[in-house]
Amino acid sequence: MKVLVPIKRVVDYNVKIRVKADQTGIDLANVKMSMNPFDEIAVEEAVRLKEKGAATEIVAISIGPQECQETIRTALAMGADRGILVKAAHDVEPLAVAKILAAIAKAESPQLVILGKQAIDDDSNQTGQMLAALLGWPQGTFASKVVLEGGKAEVTREVDGGLQTVKLNLPAIVTTDLRLNEPRYASLPNIMKAKKKPIDQKEPGDYGVDAAPRLKVLKVTEPPKRKAGVKVKTVQELVDKLKNEAGVI
Amino acid sequence: MSVLLVAEHDNKTLKEATAKAATAALKIGSPVDILVAGSGAKAVADAAAKIAGIGKVLLADDAQYANQLAEPMAALILELAGKYDAIVTSASASGKNYMPRVAATLDVPQISEIVSVDGPDTFTRPIYAGNAMMQVQAPGGAKKVITVRTTAFKAAEMTGSASVETIGAAKNPGISEFVKEELSKSERPELASAKIVISGGRGMQSGENFHLLDKIADRLKAAVGASRAAVDAGFVPNEYQVGQTGKVVAPELYIAVGISGAIQHLAGMKDSKVIVAINKDEEAPIFQVADYGLVADLFKAIPELDEELKKQGYG
Numbered sequence: 001m002k003v004l005v006p007i008k009r010v011v012d013y014n015v016k017i018r019v020k021a022d023q024t025g026i027d028l029a030n031v032k033m034s035m036n037p038f039d040e041i042a043v044e045e046a047v048r049l050k051e052k053g054a055a056t057e058i059v060a061i062s063i064g065p066q067e068c069q070e071t072i073r074t075a076l077a078m079g080a081d082r083g084i085l086v087k088a089a090h091d092v093e094p095l096a097v098a099k100i101l102a103a104i105a106k107a108e109s110p111q112l113v114i115l116g117k118q119a120i121d122d123d124s125n126q127t128g129q130m131l132a133a134l135l136g137w138p139q140g141t142f143a144s145k146v147v148l149e150g151g152k153a154e155v156t157r158e159v160d161g162g163l164q165t166v167k168l169n170l171p172a173i174v175t176t177d178l179r180l181n182e183p184r185y186a187s188l189p190n191i192m193k194a195k196k197k198p199i200d201q202k203e204p205g206d207y208g209v210d211a212a213p214r215l216k217v218l219k220v221t222e223p224p225k226r227k228a229g230v231k232v233k234t235v236q237e238l239v240d241k242l243k244n245e246a247g248v249i
Numbered sequence: 250m251s252v253l254l255v256a257e258h259d260n261k262t263l264k265e266a267t268a269k270a271a272t273a274a275l276k277i278g279s280p281v282d283i284l285v286a287g288s289g290a291k292a293v294a295d296a297a298a299k300i301a302g303i304g305k306v307l308l309a310d311d312a313q314y315a316n317q318l319a320e321p322m323a324a325l326i327l328e329l330a331g332k333y334d335a336i337v338t339s340a341s342a343s344g345k346n347y348m349p350r351v352a353a354t355l356d357v358p359q360i361s362e363i364v365s366v367d368g369p370d371t372f373t374r375p376i377y378a379g380n381a382m383m384q385v386q387a388p389g390g391a392k393k394v395i396t397v398r399t400t401a402f403k404a405a406e407m408t409g410s411a412s413v414e415t416i417g418a419a420k421n422p423g424i425s426e427f428v429k430e431e432l433s434k435s436e437r438p439e440l441a442s443a444k445i446v447i448s449g450g451r452g453m454q455s456g457e458n459f460h461l462l463d464k465i466a467d468r469l470k471a472a473v474g475a476s477r478a479a480v481d482a483g484f485v486p487n488e489y490q491v492g493q494t495g496k497v498v499a500p501e502l503y504i505a506v507g508i509s510g511a512i513q514h515l516a517g518m519k520d521s522k523v524i525v526a527i528n529k530d531e532e533a534p535i536f537q538v539a540d541y542g543l544v545a546d547l548f549k550a551i552p553e554l555d556e557e558l559k560k561q562g563y564g
């Protein structure tokens with residue numbers, strides 16, 4: 001069984017981003033970039049399936065600038081077998097990403113595609129669901145547990161009220177939530193081995209996809225800042241302020 | 250511009266999120282029709298019919314919609330989509346699940362978690378955990394598919410009396426099935442709509458210690474939330490998580506206890522009206538957004554708070 005794992009290169013989650021003064025976007029100059037944390041969880045899940053003997057091959061796919069190759073190398077060092085880099089100069093919207101992935105899925109015929117539930121840069125939370133729609137496959141989003149059994153995937157999902165479990169026909173789409181697993185760090189020997197693993201270089205046009213953005217970004221601005229408040233010395237003072245100053249209790 | 254608003258509910262009650270999303274939908278265009286897809290959900294449709302300003306309510310009552318599975322939900326919405334210029338729902342776990350399926354099938358981009366409607370085709374949404382706001386314009390002529398961050402909109406009045414029309418189910422794609430649900434039962438208000446939220450972080454040290462917060466919550470009729478660290482450590486279940494990748498809340502009062510204030514947590518609560526932080530580390534970043542900060546050991550401060558509230562006649 002083949003598993004595809006699409007991964008995105010994003011600003012590292014520890015970085016405090018800056019909005020560009022001309023309001024055209026985020027300043028990405030000299031900013032630390034990493035694999036989207038939810039995608040690390042996706043790679044880890046695929047690698048565990050392979051270690052259990054459920055998966056035979058893991059293909060890591062990244063869509064974006066040439067530097068995404070580093071992100072793919074990280075996935076290869078974690079245990080993916082080969083990579084596909086689809087080069088695109090600008091931000092590619094979730095729908096175009098899903099179209100490229102759908103074309104790759106048709107060519108590769110995986111039984112499972114595991115994606116992160118959202119990228120921590122654009123916070124869209126769309127790509128996995130869109131890919132499922134384009135392929136006509138079922139989806140198990142926000143997964144905290146995935147069990148493959150009897151040709152189906154049983155996925156436990158983190159929903160607003162608790163947990164929901166669904167059973168999906170294969171092939172299927174899974175998107176990861178935080179509690180699915182704890183991703184491993186790649187070991188040095190595996191990082192060395194990953195350097196020899198193949199990465200195909202492609203372009204959106206190779207898949208017949210026009211990756212031009214459809215939404216027009218008018219401006220990107222700083223959110224309103226909260227005013228710093230006061231320190232209270234005692235619990236009594238706190239209750240008094242909440243009651244008599246803020247009037248919220 | 251006609252709008253289809255998909256209701257959020259549990260087959261019994263309509264979530265307040267839908268009345269809030271209705272406010273956004275009415276800003277986008279009209280008429281706004283509401284789709285209630287559920288099982289035994291007549292009461293939900295009747296409640297939705299009271300949302301002021303809407304056109305009509307469409308009720309699709311069928312077992313396949315009982316658990317809001319994405320595949321049948323999207324199939325139903327797509328059957329209705331032809332008649333509408335925009336399709337809108339609240340950015341809840343279920344809206345986030347089925348809506349991109351609808352958008353992709355219609356070959357249009359989705360605009361996720363809008364916090365304002367700036368024009369008929371122009372919207373603002375947070376990116377980077379709310380550290381930047383992006384204003385986008387949807388492509389002209391194409392259908393709009395939108396999810397709404399409901400904390401950013403006031404609930405519409407419940408003074409309307411729209412008609413309820415029963416519609417048939419769509420063909421179930423039959424590729425997914427519901428197995429089970431483990432939902433937490435609580436007498437307390439829901440996290441997403443509570444007026445007061447008290448959240449605990451890693452500083453709580455254990456699940457048992459969350460009972461300290463439960464007591465305060467009972468006195469203030471508050472909901473209890475948590476940071477990711479507290480959920481990951483197993484102190485409380487996943488549905489407590491507030492933040493960039495958990496729930497977004499904006500209550501009148503948010504009390505953060507033993508939470509450091511990572512940007513991913515702030516993303517879920519920084520629009521609260523009043524923020525209180527109780528933390529023993531005076532350098533904790535949470536104090537930078539707190540209206541009232543108390544530098545204290547929570548194991549001393551929380552029992553004291555309980556005493557003080559009791560003394561003042563709360564609960």
Ligand SMILES: Cc1cc2nc3c(=O)[nH]c(=O)nc-3n(C[C@H](O)[C@H](O)[C@H](O)COP(=O)(O)OP(=O)(O)OC[C@H]3O[C@@H](n4cnc5c(N)ncnc54)[C@H](O)[C@@H]3O)c2cc1C
Binds near residue numbers: 490507
């Ligand atoms: C992809 C991704 C998504 C994430 N999504 C979320 C999210 O949605 N929500 C979220 O919350 N986090 C999220 N995080 C995690 C986030 O980065 C932080 O790790 C997390 O919020 C920290 O939780 P915490 O404040 O409880 O723990 P810590 O940062 O460990 O802080 C604990 C605090 O408790 C205080 N404390 C300890 N003991 C006491 C005591 N006795 N009395 C008083 N104070 C005490 C300490 O001073 C400290 O400030 C995400 C991270 C990633 C990478």
